[in-house]
Amino acid sequence: MSKMFVALVVLAIAVAVQGCTDSCSGRPDGQYPCICRGPCSRSFECRKQVIVRYHYCGDNTQCLIKGVCGKCQDSCHGKPNGDYPSLDNPRPFYYHCENGFLSFRTCHPNEVFNAWTRKCECYEVFCEKGDGYQPSVCGNGCGGYVRCEGGFAVINRNCPRPRPYFCCHTHVCVTSSSVCGGCGY
Structure with a gap:
């Protein structure tokens, strides 16, 4: 019986850590x-x-x-069940409240927790440049672009067929990826 208990504890720890390892590397x-x-x-x-x-x-x-x-600062006190942005350890981390109990979670690689949508989303690295239209790294090759607000992509679009490439210099869709020197990333 005690071997079974130890095995269950080890399994629970392995599942809780989910491949994450504290490292000094x-x-x-x-x-x-x-x-x-x-x-x-x-x-x-x-x-x-x-x-x-x-x-x-x-x-x-x-x-x-x-x-x-x-x-x-992170707390489930008085909060309904759901996901919340972590104030103690911001994106890609967030926490989940379930009946007053808090558990920390991590978004998948290349994702961050969006406080507005309360979901993990692909991180548009070009939104760090500021608000406005930027090429999309999460979209459809060189043909995607996003409108950034506050570090997040709020509108994600693809260029139409007659002009399927987004030019990161002029912020418009163009006929060829070579017109503006490629995707820009």
Whole structure:
């Protein structure tokens, strides 16, 4: 019976982590918040690119740099069930409330949590350039474009057949991808 319990605990941990691994690879010596189990749980210390110690925080606290625990802003108190943007650990992370209980979640690679739609969406990297029309990296090759507002794509379109390519210099659809020097990404 105890072997079965241990196996179930190991399986639950593996499922909860979902392939995420705390890592010191490429990091200078210091402390970093754990993101794999939610930012409000613990931090880890790196020395010579190896995890040497974990620092655990108490309930409803967030692990900050240098092992200091601060109060979490993310909370399900008084909120209906659903997904919410994380204030403690913003995109691509978000949290889910279910009957008052909070669980942290992560969007798929190349996606971020959109606070307006409350969904993970493909991240239009060109929206970082500012508001307006930009080429789409999530769309249909060189023929897609988006209108960006506040760092998010609010309108996603494809160029029509007679002019199937979006020119990132003039922000209009053109007849050939070579007219404006390709996709621009």
